[in-house]
Amino acid sequence: MIPELGHFSVILALVVAIVQGTFPLVGTSRRVPSWTAVAQPAALAQAALLAFSFACLTYVYVTSDFSVLNVWQNSHTEKPLLYKISGVWGNHEGSLLLWVLILALFGAAVAGFGRNIPPVLRARVIAVQGLVAVGFLGLLVFMSNPFERVVPAPLEGNGLNPLLQDPGLAFHPPFLYLGYVGFSIAFSFAIAALIDGRVDAAWARWVRPWTLAAWTFLTIGIALGSWWAYYELGWGGWWFWDPVENASFMPWLAGTALLHSAIVVERRDTLKAWTVLLAILTFSLSLLGTFIVRSGVLNSVHAFATDPSRGVFILAFLVIAIGGALTLYASRAAKLAPGGLFAPISREGTLVLNNLLLMAATGTVLLGTMYPLFLDAVTGEKVTVGPPFFNSTFAPLMAPLVILMTIGPMLPWKRGDLSGALARLKFAALLAAITAALTLYVTAGIPPLAVGGIALGTWVVGGALADVAERWGVGRVQWRDVVARAVNTPRAALGAAIAHAGVGVLILGITGSLAWETERLEAMKPGQSVEFAGYTAVFDGARPARGPNYDAIRGTFRIYQDNALIAVMEPETRRFANPPMATTEAAIRPRFGGDIYIAMGESTGDGGFAARLYRKPMIHWIWSGALIMVLGGLLSLSDRRHRVGAPARRAAAAALAPAE
Amino acid sequence: MTWRVLVPLAVFVVLAVALAVGLTLRPREIPSALIGKMAPTFDLAPVKGRATGLSSDDLRAGTPTLVNVFASWCIPCREEHPLLMDLARTGRVLIVGINQRDEPEAAERWLAAFGDPYSRTGADRDGRVSIEWGVYGVPETFVVDGRGCIQYKHISVLTRDVLEREILPRLRGERQVRCDG
Structure with a gap:
């Protein structure tokens, strides 16, 4: 019953999407207000219908209803709850449903929050959203029905691809x-x-x-x-x-x-x-x-x-x-x-x-x-x-883009003064030069490209700092005024600087992890040890272990630095039964100097195992950089000026205040 | 209107044509490196409850053979199974099965439930023989001539069309590929 309701709801959503995609377009060009007005309720209805349908699919996954083909093919009763839920979008049909649901939610957001957008523009935007939805809902309804039944219902499902678990x-x-x-x-x-x-x-x-x-x-x-x-x-x-x-x-x-x-x-x-x-x-x-x-x-x-x-x-x-x-x-x-x-x-x-x-x-x-x-x-x-x-x-x-992204924010609109901008970036340039020199000094024989990458990354981070310092008037005005300026800095500008700094951190991470990586590939027997990147790894052997829906071979490696035990690491190879597949679970130990990363492979047959040992310095800077970019984006989004309703208020304010 | 505004559309048209051609090409049909090579040497015990196992010598006994790689956990196998059953009923084609990475009981139940088109089966419990055959997805089906030379490989579900167009002619000895050595 639930799957049929979900299926029916998708079909209704398709019909609503057709209405949403046509009536407002005709209504706005022929000036028929009642047709134009269809846009908002249609967008909201479509989102509600698809949300309901998605909830139905999630329900049949959570309850492991194998009479539904999609659940049978992609789920299994032994699977942990999280992966029963994520299994909903771990396949073509379910992920398509998620796709159109998100599309509908965005459309509904325009309908619900875009009060300051002129009605004609808003109706047209919603209509185009509707037309896009028609295409995807058509695919869903006619070729990828996630609610298809199997008769008779199997007792057990086939499980989700273990890599996705x-x-x-x-x-x-x-x-x-x-x-x-x-x-x-x-x-x-x-x-x-x-x-x-x-x-x-x-x-x-x-x-x-x-x-x-x-x-x-x-x-x-x-x-x-x-x-x-x-x-x-x-x-x-x-x-x-x-x-x-x-x-x-x-x-x-x-x-x-x-x-x-x-x-x-x-x-x-x-x-x-x-x-x-x-x-x-x-x-x-x-x-x-x-x-x-x-x-x-x-x-x-x-x-x-x-x-x-x-x-x-x-x-x-x-x-x-x-x-x-x-x-x-x-x-x-x-x-x-x-x-x-x-x-x-x-x-x-x-x-x-x-x-x-x-x-x-x-x-x-x-x-x-x-x-x-x-x-x-x-x-x-x-x-x-x-x-x-x-x-x-x-x-x-x-490379040129990265050089540019620091100079750009320093230039004023309309006409700029390059030497002035560069003067404001003295600090960033100096920082980049010092870091590059230090890099060369610390690791002789490092490829010139890596030195370039380090210099570029530092330049971007330094430039972002300089941008913020410039806005706050650091070094030019009294400290009290700096604080006042800091408080009044538009979040959008701050967000942009932070996102730029994130790119710099990302570049440093990429360069550092490539330039200073150490890799050892070794067939190791129990008791054997191997030296890499200043560490000694001792392999204690491997033993079987059991997870919720897999069997594993778990290896134990003791890692020593200067004869002191610093870590015990246990990489695994997991063998899933449903569907039958093996996955590698690398053991990763983040340390200040970089990750120690051990992946264990197949048994070599004589009690030994193939092991890959890495030291990856600065690898976390890559994801930290991405995270900083995201924080910058979020901060910028929280800026009042970015809110959809803001333009009208801002226009009123602009009449009172001189333009920036 | 300047010609420049048409550039994006022109680029997209080229791309769309390439994508359309791409759909007909199916990159998954990577030609098997094993075609024109002798079948790998192996010797497998039969699936639980069957009497005759499968070895490379069986493929060199003079009769062209259809080698089907299947498993009870493989849903597409179920889809192509009736076709194999029909083929077996004609009695004119020798079909053997390699049962990849399966529980013995599950494989036995599967053959009991859906029918057994195979004159010989080999239980490839750890998947090693399948690897030798270059199998990277189940089901896969091979045509091997009477001397054990691999003639053809089909990846994924067998269809009647593929059977008529590609497989039966080769089993009849048409479009032969020679194995060196």
Whole structure:
């Protein structure tokens, strides 16, 4: 009964989405207020219907109702509760339901909180959201019904892929989708603006908080995914340039560009057509990512079980959504009056350069991801584009961007004074030079690129500090005034500086973990010891252990430093019965000097085990950097000026106060 | 309107065409390195409750054979099973099964419940033989000629179409690949 209610609710949501996607569009262009007014209740109803449906699916998972095909294929009674719940989105159908639910929630948020958006614009935004939902609900209802029954009901389920039975990965997809789908709001705003033929500062002010929220969620999602890859896959890496990783990274890069170009629209009333295009591209890349993961066109460790007819459906939807949006763009973009020209050396000049570099990087990742497919389509040759391509093309694009991201905030709008900005960055430059020199001094023979990375990372962190110090007037005004200025600093500005500092920390983490990593691969027998990176690891042997739904072989390693025992580490290989699969559980011990990381592999047959021992200095800086970026995003989001309702109040205030 | 606003659309059209072609290519059909090679040497005990096991010598006995890798925990196997049963009933094709990483009781129950199309079965408890065969997903199906030379490999569920188009002709000795040595 419950599954049928859930199924029925999804079908109703599809019908509501069709109404939501058509009536307001006709109503706004033909001026039929009653049709326009359908938008809000429809968006709220759609969210309620899908929330109910999602609750139904969660219920059948928690109660292990194996008469539902999806539960039978992906769940098991012995599975811990957390993974029964995360199993809901650990498969194609359930994750699609989560996708449309989030889409509907964003639509409902615009309906519920966007009171200050002009009614026509708001109705159109909600309508475009509805149209996007029609595509995905169609896929859900006609090809991916999560509530399908099996007769007779099996007694036991098949279990969830053990790699997915992990807290990091349980919450990775929801955040990723919040990011992907969050960009749909920017997309809908862009389409609505194209229909309207008007983009102004107010439009940018409404788009920015949604984009920032989506960007923040996507950052969390990607960071969780890479953290999971680090400790669960047992390869010691954290980013593999896998097609599915790239699929989430491309919208992030484009979204970062959008975040910055929207500022230019808001402040300088220019760069409009470009910003609209970015909004379309960012969400298009999210859709493309969804297609890559679910159609099986590219090989990836993460790909869902695929079905060719589904691929055709998603591609058709992609062509209609993206092709339609870009056609609309091509026909209307010229109408978006371009703003005035501006000096290359100015805040907006650096933001344009930022956009060009970020989009070039996005293009590079897109090319690398799609190249195997292009080559296969044209010549039939099968290749894999690996990390060497991405590392050698991506880093050179990022380096100038990273130099720029510190200079940009120091430049005023309209026309800037480069030497003045650089003078304010003396401190950051000095800090970078000292750190680089120290790095060279401490580790002789370190590759020059690593020294460059360390210098860049320090430059960015130093620049972010300088930015804040500049705003607070540190060194220029009385301390009492500094405090007053600190209190009055807009949270958005502070958030931006913090997010920038996060990028610096991330760069330091990446560089440090690559430059100073130590790796030993050893076949170890009980009692044997191995030296690595100043530590001695003694292998005490391995014994069987039992988990809630798996059997494990647990090894014990004692780690000594200067003859003192500093850690006992127990890596495992786990063997799950449902479905039968083995996973590696690396043992990781964070220390001040870096992680000690041990992964144990297969038995070598003579009582020995293959062991990988790493010391990974500064690896945690990578995720700390991402976390700092997220905090910056959240702080910025909490700024009153970013709230959707703010523009009207701000306009009133602006009449009283002179512009900044 | 300048031509520049059409650039994004043009790029997307190229991408969409590539994706459409990509859908027809199915990258999962990675050609098996084992085609044109002799079947690996192995010797497996039969699945619980069966009399005849499976070894590489059985594949060199002169009759072309269909080697099907299956498991009771594999749902797609259930989907292709009726097809194998039909094929076995015709009596014209020799089908053998490698039972990958299965509990003996589960495998026995499975064959009892859904029928046994295999003239020989091998219980590959630890999956080692499957690895030798280059199996990376269950089900997979191989065509081996009378001398033990691997002719064809199909990954995932067998369909009637694949059977008619690819497998039966090869079992009849058409489109032969030669094994060196």
